Amino acid sequence: MKIGRIAKKVPSVGPKVKSKEVDRLFSENPNLRGIVVVEDEKPIGHITRTHFYQKIGTLYGYNLYMGRESKLVAKTNPLIVDYDHPIVEVSRMAMEREEEDLYDDVIVTKNGEYVGVVSIRALLNNFVEIQV
Numbered sequence: 498m499k500i501g502r503i504a505k506k507v508p509s510v511g512p513k514v515k516s517k518e519v520d521r522l523f524s525e526n527p528n529l530r531g532i533v534v535v536e537d538e539k540p541i542g543h544i545t546r547t548h549f550y551q552k553i554g555t556l557y558g559y560n561l562y563m564g565r566e567s568k569l570v571a572k573t574n575p576l577i578v579d580y581d582h583p584i585v586e587v588s589r590m591a592m593e594r595e596e597e598d599l600y601d602d603v604i605v606t607k608n609g610e611y612v613g614v615v616s617i618r619a620l621l622n623n624f625v626e627i628q629v
Contacts, residue, residue, distance in 0.1 A: 500587045501580030503623055504605040504613030509533040511570035512541060516553070519567050521545055531602050531614065534571045538610040542571030545601055572598065580607040588624045593615060 508522050512534055522532055523546055534542035544567060552570045553559050562570055576594060578587050591603055602614035 498623060498627060499580060500578055500582045500584050500620075501605050501612060503584070503606065503619050504580070504615050505619075506613045507531060507533060507602075509535045509540075509611060510544075510567050512536050512566060512571075515568045516549075516565060516567055516570055519549060519570065520563065523549065528548035530616065531578045532567075532613065533566060533604055534568055536612050540575070540577055540604045540606060540611045542573050543601060543604060544571045548572060552567060559606070571586055574600070575601060575604050577604045577606055580602070580605055580612055584620065584623050584627060587615070588620055591620060607609050 508526070508531060510518060510522070510532055519532060521584060523529055529546065531543055531545045533540050534544060549570050553562050556623070576598075580588070587603055594601070600617050602616050603620060604614055605612045
């Protein structure tokens with residue numbers, strides 16, 4: 498099964514969008530785990546809820562980041578895979594990431610353009626179905 502078949506669209510923002518907008522998106526969508534940063538329809542970063550609020554929750558974080566560009570709080574090396582990539586291979590790639598990134602969504606593209614994300618939960622559920 499291809500990874501793109503289980504991808505879900507989540508909000509995306511441009512790299513110059515202010516962090517206040519990211520905060521608004523997270524506030525209005527309590528179940529939203531992450532936002533994709535795109536430039537010219539291509540994903541260039543990923544802002545996870547946890548990482549974002551850890552950044553702005555520091556002593557000077559709010560003043561330092563809230564009025565600035567979202568790319569400053571984005572993870573710039575997310576796992577990005579093509580729509581047609583097999584789920585089994587993506588599962589392996591996801592589990593090889595650094596500990597702090599292990600549960601971040603996987604970003605899916607088609608022809609290099611943002612399509613959606615796959616949560617680790619959805620990835621593992623589908624992986625198990627394939628194996629059974």
